[in-house]
Amino acid sequence: MNVEALYQDIILDHYKHPRGRGLLAEASGESHQVNPTCGDEVTVQVSLGPEGGLVVGFEGQGCSISQASASVMSELVSGVPAARADAIRAEFLELMRGKGAVEPDEDVLGDAVAFAGVAKYPARIKCALLPWTALQDAQARAGIIADTQPDEGSISTQKEGRS
């Protein structure tokens, strides 16, 4: 694993040409998250579209990983229902916590599979997760919660020991 495997072209592309960047005219929930170790920042806004899908806006400043992650996330979750967003976030979390041993599911993660290499760099995992944490928090504040919770078992939020 070297640094080029971390900085996949997809990541660089999202970093340089972020999709969906910008704040919403009207948001039902907003969350500002910082990574206190390095000062990366991201603000995510969310509201519910007419079809019941998420409308997402974001802004931020920080490294290629955090900013590209926000862009990829906004693409993935825009227009999808809360339950689906939760499932994608769960899958992404599992990938990040897998220390490089988890095979990403491209059907669920789309461009986010490019972040597989980040899992090998603990200090960067926080960067990749920052927008996702903000999304979850913004949804909670907006009350945009999935009716049927996704199977908790499939979300690896439990604490893991040292490998």
Place this chain on the structure above:
Amino acid sequence: MNVEALYQDIILDHYKHPRGRGLLAEASGESHQVNPTCGDEVTVQVSLGPEGGLVVGFEGQGCSISQASASVMSELVSGVPAARADAIRAEFLELMRGKGAVEPDEDVLGDAVAFAGVAKYPARIKCALLPWTALQDAQARAGIIADTQPDEGSISTQKEGRS
């Protein structure tokens, strides 16, 4: 050096039969000192006799070393002028801080030469010095200070490095 060399007969004798123990009817200065590591306590009182010599009383509870030291001290300084008491204290201090390398002067120290062995046991030096510290403090409170200070150079109160 073994423990019998520490507990000289003179020390045991003063411990079991303390001389001058008891408080004064009227004291011009008093000091209560404790050894916070072990709880040894001694109270020393002092006033000036008609001839200009010290009148000393003491009480206390603690180990053989601290209590015998109080007894020996009271014998040594009772009736002597403040300057002489200071000189004896200085000599005793030097003995205690000498790590066993200082040859005690029996003319000055009298029975206190028996404490030479204490200098080898750092934890006990505090015990032996406790009444002397109280005397110095009691004198200061009573204003019974030597007119002509003894030559400060001969009092080894300067901090010593590690040997």
Place this chain on the structure above:
Amino acid sequence: MVESLDVARIRKDFPILERRVRGDHPLVYLDSAATSQKPTVVLDAERHFYETSNAGVHRGAHQLAEEATDAYEGARAEIASFVGAQPDDLVFTKNATEGLNLAAYAFSNSSALVAHAPERVDPRFVLRPGDSVVVTQMEHHANLVPWQEACAKTGATLRWIGLTDDGRLDLADLDRVIDSTTKAVAVVHQSNLLGTVNPVRLLMDRAHAVGAIGVVDACQSVPHMPVDVPSLGADLVAWSGHKMLGPTGIGVLWGSTDVLASMPPFLTGGSMIETVQMEHSTYAAPPKRFEAGTPMTAQAVGLAAAVRYLSDLGMHRVAEHEHALTGYALAALQALRGVRIIGPDTNHDRGSAVSFAVDGIHPHDVGQFLDDRGVAVRVGHHCAWPTCRRFDVPATTRLSTYVYNDESDIDQAIDGILAAQAFFGA
């Protein structure tokens, strides 16, 4: 039947026990309640950390920093699992004293903040005149003086649970001592002077019944018996690493998730913040909130090695071993004329610290005689001066054992006491 410890084999792991002292006496170390010795695996773990992965934790983006962070957080997880706790409920401190001060400062800081920044304060931590804090008469100074200071700063009143003549808590009027004015109850799990093991669960339940925060000083229990910390029923529990085979310079404060989260920070600075501006800062969630500055990284790694070593021995076996030794020591001391046990003289609900007084010989002199034969014990008030006063002794002599001691060590101590008695004619 628990398999017993192989002391001879264990002793090989502690190089210092090979020392000769005072001339040529083999060292008999009976002062583990003050600090324990360290096995080679602990020293190796620290050294290995320094020689391979030393770097700032939680801060760097380079490989060493990642490894150091893993080592530090891995140590937290291992130590947490040793006491049945969640890693995030464990705060590293420099010693138990810091942990207990952290608890007391949660009160005095909240009480000060309430005037100028009330929105930051959880009322459970506010002390006012009329409020009370309850401790016991057998506290180590570390679990007494911080509460005296908290009271001095806020005008609250310090109360305490007294002791019976056999060295137990006098619980007769517990419900009067801990009452509706009580905001904190801080008690020692196992007394370092008397050896008494206290019914902390009962005391914590009483604390909670009146809405008070419960604090336990587990300095002498976690090293010596299996302790499932959360099930003590306390809100905050502190102990030290150096008494459980770990390095100096590290201790632990466990807190329930909810209570830690509602406490203001104690030491502030780097690593415990969320955002910092010149005017104002916000703080990280526990445990980071309470770990300002560069942590005791190598010491955490060393302490993790110590709990692995203890786990390998098995804490049940450690407790059993010490229980047997304590019984042996109590019997041997009681067989001596002129010797009085200060603390419970039976072997139930008590640990391995055994204090005693010898008629006619001051503890300092007893200790000196033991030292002269290579037997290291502690004499003095053991940082529990009020407890000495309660039993009308200026100080005590204390034997305290650990995994590397056996009966022959106690025998050596007994011989020393006899020699002192012979010498002083007592």
Place this chain on the structure above:
Amino acid sequence: MVESLDVARIRKDFPILERRVRGDHPLVYLDSAATSQKPTVVLDAERHFYETSNAGVHRGAHQLAEEATDAYEGARAEIASFVGAQPDDLVFTKNATEGLNLAAYAFSNSSALVAHAPERVDPRFVLRPGDSVVVTQMEHHANLVPWQEACAKTGATLRWIGLTDDGRLDLADLDRVIDSTTKAVAVVHQSNLLGTVNPVRLLMDRAHAVGAIGVVDACQSVPHMPVDVPSLGADLVAWSGHKMLGPTGIGVLWGSTDVLASMPPFLTGGSMIETVQMEHSTYAAPPKRFEAGTPMTAQAVGLAAAVRYLSDLGMHRVAEHEHALTGYALAALQALRGVRIIGPDTNHDRGSAVSFAVDGIHPHDVGQFLDDRGVAVRVGHHCAWPTCRRFDVPATTRLSTYVYNDESDIDQAIDGILAAQAFFGA
């Protein structure tokens, strides 16, 4: 002409520098401002202590306890002499952060005690609404947040000295910032982010002119240049051991005899008391008053070994060596296009921490590229977030050197920056 350091020989004393990282790159450690590496003599000293003399200090009457006390107090004396101070003016803390908090708590504690125990309080330490505390805009969080908290607890106001564009203190209106309302002035000697060395004597003199207590954060100066601590003109000076080749878990707070003596205790418990009763305690004289609980004994011994090692190298030579390296780094960085130094870009009154920004590449990404080649640097706000804001950068990349670095290390870093620029097309 000062003889220069023999870096090749020095590197042999640091086993970790043999490490290979990220595949098979030799480690290039340029993160010593975060924490330094440790020479073998330091690890040996700690281990030797544990294996021969480990025991409770200041407490036992046995030989090991005497030896441990000697080792601990001997370490204090050696470290004191390293900085030109008296041993009794040195308090051991777990890190600089604790030392700076100790200073700030002297104020908040005095301010709380004044209501219920006024006789214990020196008015110099009482903060009230209307009073001010002055810091600078280049403080590490450790010398900023504790003062924010002291102000939040007392209603006092925090003020600060701003910075010029070249990373120096803006002293233009010093006499307005530090005025008759000022009770404390706390400033960093050498900034860990900018590298600036501040005129602390001038600031301390101004503090004293208005009757304020002067505090200096010497974390980045004591390790890197000869510092005669008392002649800084401060009342309190804090630094850490781990940044000067010593172990983690130990720091130092120096105080003038008079100021230490007039401060209330901070952490309370064992070893810092004079007498203890249930109702009331009295406290020992400094430094003991500020060293509650079992100290960082082995770490003090390790830090003493570190100052011996530094003394053997010669602090003048250390400073000279770093000055030369800093000049080299500044020149090399300035020769790169798109690189901006954050902090003084000339090599006078500056230390060896060099922060920079690379156009179009976030510091995290720069750091990652360096890490990929084995070059360990720190990226982020370096616990001086407001300083980053002042220079309008979210974070910086920072090179920091020490006795074991030479020009080739800087060259490796420069190569990494070029590679990042090539990769990101910046």
